[in-house]
Amino acid sequence: MKTSCEHHQDCMQLIQKILDGEASVAEKEYFIANKDQCLPCQKGYELELSLKTNLKSKCQLSCPEQIIHKIRLKLFLLLILISILIPLFC
């Protein structure tokens, strides 16, 4: 197995493309066929995957209920106001 990769920049871009769901079938097949022979690419793949999954699972927050209430209230008031004003201007 190779312990250094002469195309590491290109490989990392390909790995990210694959994980982002943007790679073609041929690109995926090429990577799968070569991954097991290159340690930096294997490690790079594992790292990119862990970054992506950890960002998704650990950095998400819910919207506070009070904002949702405020928005609904503002829209409701806006709707009432416009409903009152429309007949006056038509």
Added chain:
Amino acid sequence: MLMEVEVKDKIHSLGNARYVFEKEFMPHMDAMYNFALKLTADEDDAQDLVQDTCLKAYRFINSFEPGTYAKAWLFRILKNNFINDYRKKSRGPSKVEFEWVEQSISGEDEATEPAYFADLQAETVNDMLGDEITAALQSLPVDFRMIIILCDLEEFSYEEMAKILDIPIGTVRSRLHRARALLKTKLVNYSKTKGYN
């Protein structure tokens, strides 16, 4: 009589707009708040930004086609709102931000990413807490933060990100690559200070 019909139609269309809003836009409130908070790094500003975005979306609801991707439409409004109002309020882009974006546009990718992130392992990232990863993300220049959130947290396609950010798809690719390289550098530094590995 004609006027009465016209009034009823307008009121009906307002009610319909409210229905579209509830059905198409409300399911994306968590994602919008999350995006707003990561951009502003301030809870009050994030709340204001989400509210402004919703009111703007409601105002321009006629230009939204029901059944199309509401989330991308909302994110585009939120991003524009942030750039036009909140970014000016908080601060201008940092010098680092300009440098990175300029390099990103000119395509000088080669010198940016260390040949191999030997110091950062997948296991280290798995062990990190959400707050630690969030802190590293928050320390990125806003354009880089934005593209990572859109891609990794919200799972937009490159094409959708290009539309939301108003940039060519090639710039999406290069900016994303550079953003991730910088995020890894931040995580390496962070993991060293915290004694990971």
